[in-house]
Structures are given as C-alpha cells and as structure tokens.
Amino acid sequence: MPQAGGDERLEDNNIELTVVVPTYNEAENIGALIDRLIEILDREGPQTYEVLVVDDNSPDGTCLIVREKAMEYPGKVRCLLRRRGRGLATAIMRGIYWARGRYVVVMDADFQHPPEIVPKLYWKAVSTGADIVVASRYRPGGGVEGWSRMRKLMSKTANLIARILVPNTRKVTDPMSGFFLVRKDIVNLSDLRPRGYKILMEIIAKAYSARIEEVAYTFRNRAGGKSKLGLKTIVDFLLHALSLSPLVKFSLVGLLGALINLGVMSGVLMTGAPLDVASILGIETGLLFNFFLHEAWTFQTKMKGGWKSRLIGYHLASSGGMITNYLVMKGLTLAGIATALTGQAAGIIAGFGVNYALSQSKVWGVDVIERIKAGEIRKTGRTDKEMH
Ligand SMILES: Nc1nc2c(ncn2[C@@H]2O[C@H](COP(=O)(O)OP(=O)(O)OP(=O)(O)O)[C@@H](O)[C@H]2O)c(=O)[nH]1
Ligand SMILES: [Mg+2]
Structure with a gap:
C-alpha cells in the first residue's frame, strides 16, 4: 500500500x-x-x-x-x-x-x-x-x-x-x-x-x-x-x-541451526579431524548461523550497531541452554524418572526454553530493540549517554 x-x-x-x-x-x-x-x-x-x-x-x-x-x-x-x-x-x-x-x-x-x-x-x-x-x-x-x-x-x-x-x-x-x-x-x-x-x-x-x-x-x-x-x-x-511471534521464528531458526551443526560436524569428520574438533566446529557454526538469522529475521534489528555485545550475549544464553539441557538430563536419569534418551529430550526442551527466555529478555529484549531502532545504540555498542 x-x-x-x-x-x-x-x-x-x-x-x-x-x-x-x-x-x-x-x-x-x-x-x-x-x-x-x-x-x-x-x-x-x-x-x-x-x-x-x-x-x-x-x-x-x-x-x-x-x-x-x-x-x-x-x-x-x-x-x-x-x-x-x-x-x-x-x-x-x-x-x-x-x-x-x-x-x-x-x-x-x-x-x-x-x-x-x-x-x-x-x-x-x-x-x-x-x-x-x-x-x-x-x-x-x-x-x-x-x-x-x-x-x-x-x-x-x-x-x-x-x-x-x-x-x-x-x-x-x-x-x-x-x-x-x-x-x-x-x-x-x-x-x-x-x-x-x-x-x-x-x-x-x-x-x-x-x-x-x-x-x-x-x-x-x-x-x-x-x-x-x-x-x-x-x-x-x-x-x-x-x-508476529519471535518464539515461533526462534524455534524455526533453532531447528535449522541444529541441521547446520550436524552437517558441518559430519563434513569435518570426513576430513579425518578428531571428534572433539568436529563437534565444536559444528556447534559454533550453528550458533553463528542462528545469531545472524535472529538479528535479521527473528528480532529484526537489521544489524544496527551494538551487535558484538549481542553476539557474546547470545553465546552466554546458548551456554545457559546447554547447561540446563545437561542438568535436566542428569537429574531425571539419576532420579530414575527418565531413560537417557527421554531425559535428554526433556533437557533439550528445557534448554531451549532457557535459551529463548535469556535471548528474548536480555540479548534482544524489548528495551534493547527499542534503543536500537531509536538509533540510541551505536556501532560501538555504547549508548549516546555513555559516550557523553
Ligand atoms: N469496513 C468493514 N467494517 C467491518 C467489517 N467487519 C466488522 N466491521 C465493523 O467493525 C466494527 C467491529 O465489528 P463488530 O461486529 O462490532 O465486532 P465486535 O465489536 O468485536 O463484536 P460484538 O461485540 O459482537 O459487536 C463495527 O463497526 C463493524 O461494523 C468489515 O468487514 N468491513
Ligand atoms: Mg461491536
């Protein structure tokens, strides 16, 4: 229109x-x-x-x-x-x-x-x-x-x-x-x-x-x-x-990121690299892929400044998710409530929840996006107020 x-x-x-x-x-x-x-x-x-x-x-x-x-x-x-x-x-x-x-x-x-x-x-x-x-x-x-x-x-x-x-x-x-x-x-x-x-x-x-x-x-x-x-x-x-929901977009990006993670890991394994290296490369590529899509699509910041601190924040949020995943799996299996597989599945869901909650409230919170859109957060990631 x-x-x-x-x-x-x-x-x-x-x-x-x-x-x-x-x-x-x-x-x-x-x-x-x-x-x-x-x-x-x-x-x-x-x-x-x-x-x-x-x-x-x-x-x-x-x-x-x-x-x-x-x-x-x-x-x-x-x-x-x-x-x-x-x-x-x-x-x-x-x-x-x-x-x-x-x-x-x-x-x-x-x-x-x-x-x-x-x-x-x-x-x-x-x-x-x-x-x-x-x-x-x-x-x-x-x-x-x-x-x-x-x-x-x-x-x-x-x-x-x-x-x-x-x-x-x-x-x-x-x-x-x-x-x-x-x-x-x-x-x-x-x-x-x-x-x-x-x-x-x-x-x-x-x-x-x-x-x-x-x-x-x-x-x-x-x-x-x-x-x-x-x-x-x-x-x-x-x-x-x-x-209109970032939650739906966040989930779709997460799924794609997991596929990329697996793809990169198998590719690296084929070169004869050790499992640890392949896994870490897979995880990091998936994370970076997720981050840039969240910037451009999920939260639509269009990369307007301050993105480096959000990249670090997103790594922390994802780590929080992974730790939660592990703790939930460990807790459920130790308590005898779940098998390794069902425990891990429950852990994935809980970990995803923690990752989303942290990303949505801390990394790309309404106030953060508001300040980006208003042009308050500049390329350095510092706000106008902090610079003066
Ligand atoms: N132009 C236009 N107006 C519409 C259309 N559908 C509803 N409206 C108008 O939008 C307003 C709200 O519609 P209502 O049917 O009253 O909906 P509502 O208030 O949620 O429902 P009620 O509590 O049952 O009245 C009214 O002024 C309707 O005449 C439409 O398709 N085109
Ligand atoms: Mg009415």
Whole structure:
C-alpha cells in the first residue's frame, strides 16, 4: 500500500484528528454515532477534526446515511466506500491511509466504544507526547458490560496468548483493543500484514520505539445491528499472533541451526579431524548461523550497531541452554524418572526454553530493540549517554 503524502490529500492534510469508523451494515447505529461524535468533538475536541467512515459497500445503505450526515456537517464527515474487498483490518488501514489528521482514532460504529472517550484519547496524546494511546478495558476504572463468563474468559486468554507470543504487547494492558489512537506518521502501512481483527496488536508489535499510553473505558453492549464476530475471528487471531511471534521464528531458526551443526560436524569428520574438533566446529557454526538469522529475521534489528555485545550475549544464553539441557538430563536419569534418551529430550526442551527466555529478555529484549531502532545504540555498542 502506498505511503501517505505526495498527493492531492496534502493540501488539506493539516487537521488535528481523524476518527476512523469501519462499518459493515451499521445503518442502525452510524447516524446517531456521527451526531454524538460531532457534538462531543465540537465541545471537547481539537479545533480541526473529521469523521471518516470506511464502509465495505454495506447492503443496508450505511454509506448513504453517512453521506447525508456529510451534508449536514460540511467538511467534518466523509464516507469512503470500498466496493471491492471486505475485512475489518484492511478497512482500518484504508482509513488510516486516507485520514487527513495528525492523529487517528479508530473506533467501532456500534457504541461499544463510548464516543466520550475520543477527546480523552486525543488530549492524552497531546499532553504526554504519546504516539499511541490505547483505550483499555483492563485498566483500573475500565471494564466490560454484559459479557458472558465465556466471552470474558476468551478475552483474557487471548490477552495472555498475545503477551506470551508477542513481547511488545506487554507494554499495555489491552493490546487487543479495537479502540485506540495513533499518530499517523508512526504507522508504516506497507509494513502491516494484518489478519482478522487485531490490527492494534500488530501496530504495537512493530512500533518498537513508540511511546504508548492508556485511557480506561468500559466496553458497552452493542446498541443495534448484528455482530460480525465468529469462530474465524479466533483462528485469525491465533495465526496473526503466531506470525508476529519471535518464539515461533526462534524455534524455526533453532531447528535449522541444529541441521547446520550436524552437517558441518559430519563434513569435518570426513576430513579425518578428531571428534572433539568436529563437534565444536559444528556447534559454533550453528550458533553463528542462528545469531545472524535472529538479528535479521527473528528480532529484526537489521544489524544496527551494538551487535558484538549481542553476539557474546547470545553465546552466554546458548551456554545457559546447554547447561540446563545437561542438568535436566542428569537429574531425571539419576532420579530414575527418565531413560537417557527421554531425559535428554526433556533437557533439550528445557534448554531451549532457557535459551529463548535469556535471548528474548536480555540479548534482544524489548528495551534493547527499542534503543536500537531509536538509533540510541551505536556501532560501538555504547549508548549516546555513555559516550557523553
Ligand atoms: N469496513 C468493514 N467494517 C467491518 C467489517 N467487519 C466488522 N466491521 C465493523 O467493525 C466494527 C467491529 O465489528 P463488530 O461486529 O462490532 O465486532 P465486535 O465489536 O468485536 O463484536 P460484538 O461485540 O459482537 O459487536 C463495527 O463497526 C463493524 O461494523 C468489515 O468487514 N468491513
Ligand atoms: Mg461491536
């Protein structure tokens, strides 16, 4: 998708806020929502704003209602009609692309996201300098209204899965929120590959150096119309979280590294070299291979400075994994719980866990990557502060 700027939108690109509302069959809600948004934003919002509805050609005529409202509130309301393609995440991306505002708020049309929170998100961003402000159900003062126990449990589980799989989401209490503000220029639309509903999770996963704040809110019952939520949403969420997860990439790289380790070892053995030499060469080649792939792919640092200290760190993390592997095997076999082989297998799993945990938190931790992306860690590996 093309990036913002450099076209006809530039001339009136200097408004403060765009509220993007994706819709599919929201004729029952959209008119009232626009009235309410205009009333609140005129009173409490920034001087310049617009409401941009992105409608996927709803058969119930949602976009026609929006166009009537556009005449009622000139310059403040637009409907972007997508005749081809459907899907919430891509509709939101379209909305962000066409937004003229410096800040963009994304919200649902069905009043589950209270319009009164919109100015709060905006003023929070302005007063704190945040790049992203999440409207959170899980902050003190927030909550959900009318959810069954099952839906609460599903939401909490999804939250936990995101936290485990996508470390950057740990910065917020509600990474799955559909209600949030972003500063338009921090979203790199061509970098997003969203699947299903949870575009915020991906924006947070990829915006390493973004400053994030939250505002509590209560998620309300749908005012009218029907839900588009289904089983597919859950499957999409899981696949999306996996695709953003360094854990999955770390495992794949680890497997490849093991194959390289074995390949190099057998090659060296064929030259008549002693087993110890062949084994150590195999281990080190596998490690180096893993390291460079983790740099470029798993954690996407793109080798931006400080990599030598990360290389040493990765050797330590891997050694921690190997020691754990050995200790677990030894412990299980001595205790008579496992055979040599099953003990070693359990050791490999435990060792992998330790290696991943150390690599992810210490070598390529969220804060480390944040500092690399912000250009704070230079080629020497020292930070700007240390150099001054
Ligand atoms: N443009 C567009 N909007 C969509 C699409 N699917 C859902 N939406 C809109 O996205 C918002 C959220 O969808 P909902 O069906 O309310 O999903 P939900 O809030 O998770 O589910 P409920 O709690 O049951 O309402 C609403 O404004 C929908 O109209 C789509 O395919 N295209
Ligand atoms: Mg809804």
